[in-house]
Amino acid sequence: MASHRRSSATPGPSRSARVTVLSAAAATAAAATAAALAAAPAGADPVRPADAPQARVDALFAEAEQATEGFNAAAERTDKLRSRVGALQDNVARGQEDINRMRDVLGQVAGVQYRSGGMDPALRLLLTSDPDGYLDRAAALDRMGEQQAGVLTELGRAQRKLDQQRAEAARTLADLERSRAAVAAHKRTVERKLAEARALLAAAPKDDREEAGRASRGDGREDLPPLAGGVSGRAAAAVAAARSAVGRPYVWGANGPDGFDCSGLMQWSYAQAGVGIPRTSQGQRGAGRHVSLSEARPGDLVTYRDDASHVAMYMGNGQVVHAPYPGAPVRYDPVGMMPVSAVTRV
Known part of the structure; x- marks a missing residue:
């Protein structure tokens, strides 16, 4: 992707040998371009001809990465909705059990009242051979009548609550289906962009092809750069975890331990330090306090581009570790490999 690469080195003799004529105007333009590049900030987007194959590959990788973060966000939302649906369905099942139990109580009360009915209570008292027993039963029936009224009121409340829970479960299920469709759409986009790039x-x-293998977002180091001092605690644990992942493959949608996408590596690294951070690079940009790039220290999250669609971890000495893109393993690159969106201290 264009924003993933630093400007290539000044052309060597083999390229110069192919240039046979250079007009004064072209020389002036070349000098102006060189001056502009020299004045550009570190990490500025590289200058490539828009129609160059590598520029198009770069753009496709960038679009795939943006879709990957969309996939991650939709997948995270789907997981939360699935949990919510499960909880609602459990509540509905318990509510239905409560209603069934109350209906059983009402049925029992109605049965007792039916079996005790059929004659005026005063006449039954006159004819009974056990007036005290009759009065006791009558009092019990009165109490059952009060219980019945209470159960009916409770049943009405429970039924209204159950109806609300069922409606919420239905809405959440519909939301879950939409989220699943979004996951599938992002997945298709990622796969299409990667297939086009390949x-x-x-x-x-x-x-x-050889240039594509060499030229990447930066130096593409897999060796261990010197680590700046002053890092401890959870940041040190996250840094150690990220370093341990160097060399593992980029796998879009993965958050370890065998493969990672960019935000998955950050989430996994901080999880090893016992710290939970959001799944997406956009969420990770807001996962802590923002500091300036000049204040960055190991463990800080560095997000890139205006949409924060890529993220890396600062290692010190101008280096980050990140999962670059498909086909490139987790590795070290200069912090200025592309435009920085934010530096976040977790």
């Missing part, structure tokens, strides 16, 4: 690289000349 096809474009496969059709490119050998030199372009």
Whole structure:
């Protein structure tokens, strides 16, 4: 992706040998371009011809990464909705059990009242051979009548609550289906963009393919750069975890331990330190206090581009560790490999 790469080095002799004529106007333009690049801030988007195959591959990788973060957000929402649906369904089941139990109580009261009815209470008292026993039963029936009224009131409340829970469960289920559809749509977008990038690289000349293998967002180091001092506690644990992941593959939608996408690596690394952070790079941008790039210290999260669609962890000495893009393993790169959106201290 264009924003994933630093400007290539100044062309060497082999390229110069192919240039046979350079007009004064072209020389002036080249000098102006060089001056502009020199004045550009560290990490500025590289300058590539818009129609160059590598520029298109870069753009496809960027679009795939944006879709990956959309996939992560939709998947996270789906998981939460699935849990919510489960809880609502459990509540509905318990509510129905309560209603069934109250209906059983009402049925029992009605049965007793039915079996005791059929004659005027005063006449039954006159004819009974056990007036005291009759009065006791009558008092019990009165109490059952009061109980019946109380159960009926409670039953009405329970039924209204159950209806509300069922309606909420239905709405949440519909929301869950929409979220699942969003996950599937993002997945199709990621897969399509990656397939286009692979096809474009496969059709490119050998030199372009080799350049794609060399040129990336930065230096692409897998060796261990010196670590700046002053890091401890959970940041140190997260840094150690991120370093341990160097060399593992980029797998979109994955958050370890065998493969990672960019935000998955950050979430997994901080989880090893006992700290929970959001799943997406956009969420991670807001997961703590923002500091300036000049104040960055190991363990800080560095998000890139205006939409924060990529994230890395600062290691000190101008280096970050991150999961770059499909085909590139977790590795170290310069912090200025592309435009910085924010530096977040968790």
